[in-house]
Amino acid sequence: MPIFLYRLLLTFNATSLLIAVYFVKTQETLHTFFQRFPNISRFYSYVFYFLIPVVSTLLSLYLAKFLGSDSLEKTTGSPAVIAVEQANNAYLPSYLGYFFVALSVPYCDTLIYVFAILFLFTYLSQTLYFNPLFLIFGYKFYYLTTPSNVKIFVITKKNLRNPDNANFPVLKRINDFTFIDRK
Amino acid sequence: MDHLIAKLKGQETLFKVISDNEIFEVPLDLGNAYIYTPGDILEENEWFCIDDFSNQNYCPGYLKTAFTSTDLAQIIPSQ
Numbered sequence: 001m002p003i004f005l006y007r008l009l010l011t012f013n014a015t016s017l018l019i020a021v022y023f024v025k026t027q028e029t030l031h032t033f034f035q036r037f038p039n040i041s042r043f044y045s046y047v048f049y050f051l052i053p054v055v056s057t058l059l060s061l062y063l064a065k066f067l068g069s070d071s072l073e074k075t076t077g078s079p080a081v082i083a084v085e086q087a088n089n090a091y092l093p094s095y096l097g098y099f100f101v102a103l104s105v106p107y108c109d110t111l112i113y114v115f116a117i118l119f120l121f122t123y124l125s126q127t128l129y130f131n132p133l134f135l136i137f138g139y140k141f142y143y144l145t146t147p148s149n150v151k152i153f154v155i156t157k158k159n160l161r162n163p164d165n166a167n168f169p170v171l172k173r174i175n176d177f178t179f180i181d182r183k
Numbered sequence: 184m185d186h187l188i189a190k191l192k193g194q195e196t197l198f199k200v201i202s203d204n205e206i207f208e209v210p211l212d213l214g215n216a217y218i219y220t221p222g223d224i225l226e227e228n229e230w231f232c233i234d235d236f237s238n239q240n241y242c243p244g245y246l247k248t249a250f251t252s253t254d255l256a257q258i259i260p261s262q
Contacts, residue, residue, distance in 0.1 A: 068201070068202065068257065069184065069202045069203035070184075070199070070202055070252045070253050071184040071186075071202065071251075071252055071253075072251055072252075072253050073184075075249045077249075078248075078249035080251070146251050146253060146254055147248070147249055147251065148248075148251065148254045150251075150253070150254045152253050169184065170184070170203070171253065173253075173257060175257075176256045176257055179253060
């Protein structure tokens with residue numbers, strides 16, 4: 001799969017909760033979109049809206065194993081990384097921003113316009129694909145500084161505290177600064 | 184992990200081409216190796232070798248330090 005399609009998928013995962021929150025705000029049910037769908041409780045429709053980004057995040061985690069490999073391994077006398085910085089909380093301000101936008105957008109056409117802009121900038125920024133849904137699947141976000149003082153963003157299930165213990169024999173490259181620890 | 188890196192003409196920067204693929208197979212038997220001297224000709228199944236390569240003045244700097252492929256940008260076809 002071309003890498004740009006994968007990046008589009010990650011951008012969709014990171015921004016699609018905005019649409020789900022908007023539909024919850026406007027109390028749209030599946031029956032509104034699909035007339036054949038039984039008019040069941042709104043609650044089930046909301047669950048469905050939130051399941052879409054969850055499923056596409058799962059798909060992106062599966063597809064990650066087809067990305068190009070890299071390694072960040074410690075060697076004798078040289079650690080793999082010299083600094084570890086947790087980034088789990090760094091996404092919150094931007095993500096809360098998305099929610100507030102979704103809750104304050106009055107019309108559907110405004111939502112489409114705002115979503116298109118957010119999607120474009122999330123895709124173009126490329127340094128971060130903050131998707132809190134990764135946290136649900138046990139992944140954590142870290143900024144790691146390599147011995148050459150290059151700061152990279154790593155998505156991993158490992159608990160990192162001490163730079164001396166960090167070792168990644170296989171990392172998958174999402175872009176030149178973002179890697180996912182998925183074999 | 185095996186890495187293939189590239190240097191573009193006229194640029195100092197190194198790029199990563201591909202990782203985790205064996206590009207050159209290392210022969211199992213590297214016996215019959217002789218220190219390289221210009222003008223020598225090898226027989227069948229003989230090898231030239233360079234002793235203490237990392238301390239030679241022509242050894243590139245990136246081989247003297249720990250190598251991390253994540254430091255390098257991925258090369259793209261247009262490059």
